Amino acid sequence: MTDRKLLQCVLGQKFDVPPMWIMRQAGRYLPEYREVRASTKGFLDLCYTPEKAIEVTLQPLRRFDLDAAILFSDILVIPDALGQSVQFQPGEGPLLEPIQGMDDLKQFSVENVLDHLQPVLETVSGLRSKIDDDKTLIGFCGAPWTVATYMIGGKGSPDQAAARIFALQQPEAFAHLMDMLVEASARYLIAQFKAGADVVQIFESWALNLDEVAFENYVVAPTVKLINKVRAEIPNAPIIGFPRGAAANVPKYIQQTGVNAVGIDYAMPLHYAKAHIAPLATVQGNLDPLRLVAGGDQMNRAVDAILEAFADTPHIFNLGHGIVPQTPIEHVEQLVRRVKG
Ligand SMILES: Cc1c2[nH]c(c1CCC(=O)O)Cc1[nH]c(c(CCC(=O)O)c1C)Cc1[nH]c(c(CCC(=O)O)c1C)Cc1[nH]c(c(C)c1CCC(=O)O)C2
Secondary structure (H helix, E strand, O other): OOOOHHHHHHOOOOOOOOOEOOOOOOOOOOHHHHHHHHOOOOHHHHHOOHHHHHHHHHHHHHHOOOOEEEOOOOOOHHHHHHOOOEEEEOOOEEEEOOOOOHHHHOOOOOOOHHHHOHHHHHHHHHHHHHOOOOOEEEEEEEOHHHHHHHHHHOOOOOOOHHHHHHHHHOHHHHHHHHHHHHHHHHHHHHHHHHHOOOEEEEEEOOOOOOOHHHHHHHHHHHHHHHHHHHHHHOOOOOEEEEEOOOHHHHHHHHHHHOOOEEEOOOOOOHHHHHHHOOOOOEEEEEEOHHHHHHOHHHHHHHHHHHHHHOOOOOEEEEEOOOOOOOOOHHHHHHHHHHHHO
């Protein structure tokens, strides 16, 4: 465990060459992923078939000198495990049967979640025995609010309006849903740690578009509950939070939730992160994924600026959001060379 550099960095150790991984590093930009994906009955089938999920998790590590593997799964396995209908249409993104109110929630049960997710936990334990000892194994879940936005809206949306209106008009149903998500996610993360995950990342992809009060109630408070439940079972569990778009709410998010590390999105100015975030937690980020698509000198300059900004502080190099399908593989190779020298 001591030579797992990325884990050590999450826990506060600084390295001259920062450890790195790439958000959504397994995926459609890799031809070998597309090949495995084509052999499945659907995206969830891939998530629930340990042999294939292990294979696609390992693919990026075979190509690139990355310091971590991230479990191959999705944040929407939680609604699926709770009993909501979740479908992935090719090229369209997720489609769920939207929740209208309390009556729909009565159909869901937290009790079966771990049974349903047993194949994912098998993937985690299989991975720990397959990756090199110095590689960190990252588990994950979606944060309650982000998962709720899909469960209520039924799909991704630019402003999460359906969930924001639901939370305001049906506060009791919303509170019940969030409590279910906190409980299900806590059990899931605890089980991932027990299966061999070294660290977990909580993806709050929709921390933007919220006023101060909503940020406190939908993002901070449920994440505090989630982390407290996890750490009651796994003392000092290493956790990365990724509150995308949280901007000037990030310092408060770190202080209240107690995450060890925080992923910053690419819109976060480096001088702000250096002054207000680095003193509170390990910083992870934050190259714009489209700079990786374009490659060339502009990418090298942006990488150098990030490395320089966080040279004196614990820093995990990463993108500021997920890698996109049109990314050329040679540009990823160029990125790793630039970071690792
Ligand atoms: C919001 C969100 C989702 N899923 C996830 C998030 C949070 C991160 C973020 O903000 O990008 C997280 C996620 N999704 C996936 C992973 C594991 C793979 C990895 O990180 O290497 C992780 C960590 C696989 C996936 N999840 C999905 C794919 C592509 C599906 C396919 O192969 O058909 C993969 C590889 C599908 C998915 N899943 C989701 C969407 C919106 C989509 C469709 C759009 C897209 O493709 O990015 C929900």
